Amino acid sequence: MSLQQLPHEVLVNLFSYLGVSDLQVASCVCRLWREVAGILLANRVTVMITDDATPAIETFRSATIPYCNWVFKEVDIHLTCEFRQEWRRVAGGVQYLGLAEEADVTPRELVTLLQSCVSLQRLSLDSLPHLLMPGTLLSDPEDRALLSKSLANVKHLHLACSRYLTDALFTRLTSVVGSLTRLSLAGCQISFQRSLHKRFYPHDREHKHPSEHVLTFTHILKYIEANAHTLKELSFGRTYIDSESLHRLAIVPRLKLESLHLMSCEQLSKSGVQLLCENQPSLTHLDLSLCSRVTDYAVMAIAYHLPHIKSLNLRRCRGITEYGLRALAQLSCLEELNISHLENVTSESVLVALGGGVGNEVTEGITYEGNGRYSLCGVNNKAALADTTNNDSEKNCNDGTEVSANSGKEVARPHLRVLNLASLPLGWQTVAQLPSLAPSLTHLDLSMCVAGVNDKSIQAVCKSLRLLRTLNLNGCMGVSDIGLAGHGLGQREPNITGTGLSLEALGIRERDPLKVSLGSKAEQIIRQEAEVKRYLEANVEEIVKSSEYGLANLAGLRELNLCGCKRMTDITLTHSFSLRELQYLNLSYCQGVGESGLEAVARYCPSLEVVMLEECGNTTDHVVLVFAHYLRRIKTLDLQKCVQLTDDSLDSLSGCRTLRYLDVSGCRRLTLGAVRRVQARIPLLLNLHYRGIQEAGGEEQNGEGVAVSPVASSRIPSPPPLFPKLRRKRGRR
Missing domain, CATH: 3.80.10.10 (Ribonuclease Inhibitor)
Structure with missing residues (x-):
């Protein structure tokens, strides 16, 4: 049986093991493979529209694959009749829609954009000050009723970095989506103080009239209480959540969190982490990175109360020492572990945390002493071995009960994938x-x-x-x-x-004890390396x-x-x-x-898409020519400060139709004419950086296309150029 005769479902299963680039190449073989690859590419590829929404009309028309993921980033969205008609054609299959980083859209245009997305499952409205600042978003009951029908399948809602989000806006947004399983409020201006809540709600304890001026944690908590049976993932990273607020979250009835992101929460301390672990034992993913007040006791609480946690991020938690790091040996189910940039740990404690033995066949156990206090104690290796031969070690939360540690000198972690x-x-x-x-x-x-x-x-x-x-x-x-x-x-x-x-x-x-070096230390190093x-x-x-x-x-x-x-x-x-x-x-x-x-890299690594060669001094025009010939999938090429490159290298890159990012800043032998030629020949080259490139007459370029005199540029910096978006707005005015 040939590959063409295989059932359609079998081909889809086989192609599912390929990456995006491999699927794109396979789709060029024949019509059958193109159909199979299109099914998988529709879910894996995210179409991002930036700067101007007008070219998106051509994107809608030319797309032969029904892409499910769309992002509008830093773009002016004007729903003309033509745009609205094409968007309705593709919106029915959209499963993820993101508007990020100051996408210019009005409340009315957002409603029009969302009402056709009947299959939407994930909605992201990150960093949209122009949309939220007026406070009129979804103020019309008819708009909310219309979107409640089209957004009934939305399970993930991302409102990160929404500076002007208020209780009223939060209530309207959550009322039009379905039963959420994931909610992200990272970077939002949330007020966690109860005194501030009482100021805005002196008599309205039921929150029948949400505030139009402030976003309070108490109001968010009421929504979490109402949807506790479905919510599994929450994100409060980069907020001022404290231990008291985290405790209020942890004791919500019927709430069984599986993932919680608390990155860069400076007010969070060990007591909050301990209360969280005691009340949410179902947690499997916990992110505490950049929490400077998290200490060893917090790590011990995690190891004691969350024995089945799978993902733990403790990056740059400066309060963690080797004493707390040893407690991670208890977590045998870990699949992802990040303990990078810890300043007060040792190599031996890292080895113990990963399950390695330490010297005298003594491994560490955790004892709960009550009142939120934990301690590490030595456990005889033979006793630990006897405990591990039984079933999984039982955990008793009573005072003085000891949890058995991983046994043996070197205990393999078969589940650990990311370290x-x-x-x-x-x-x-x-x-x-x-x-x-x-x-x-x-x-x-x-x-x-x-x-x-x-x-x-x-x-x-x-x-x-x-x-x-x-x-x-x-x-x-x-x-x-x-x-x-x-x-x-x-x-x-x-x-x-x-x-x-x-x-x-x-x-x-062997080292010769009678050999005497007469040269300097630098000369000795050069000679030894040679x-x-x-x-x-x-x-x-x-x-x-x-x-x-x-x-x-x-x-x-x-x-x-x-x-x-x-x-x-x-x-x-x-x-x-x-x-x-x-x-x-x-x-x-x-x-x-x-x-x-x-040249060997280009010949024997044909799947390369990103190559970074900054200050790789031996990069020549021949190297760039070989890259352009062999690397048919290259998308990003960084050639900063490769001083041997000339205009011939850019002419070689003119045939790389897949190139999306090119940086030739600091390449002094290049000229601006060659940069403009490669930019004209590769229409999809969206990011081209050429700081320090000079014209034939000696004018230096700042990388944005503005020529300045070399003498003037060293004294008075030129004003920043206007973005195309601002330039168009000024023209309309």
């Missing part, structure tokens, strides 16, 4: 143990872990974590071709205290044979960030960079990369 350890003081031994602790990782962020990422640890990651899809090594200057290419290091552990990158520090050659490069070039065959220890073993990798890895050279890119599924690659500030390495 962010950026900017942590990790040792390389801790990073090397990650594959044994979390063998199913698909996303790993080790950016700025300077001491933790070296050749030995990165080889351990590449050898065992074969399911990785995203790997971030930004700023990891200790890794070199030895680790990335997979060259064997022998049995000795690398000496990370050694000076620079040398064969002695890598354990390849010896390592010559050694690798002489042992290329061994690199190819040991590919399982390098990046070549991560065949399914899709995003790779090597920004700032200055010790990497063409050897890695040439011999171990055959990543057919790689879509994102960042090689910024990699000064050791040359033409041959970048």
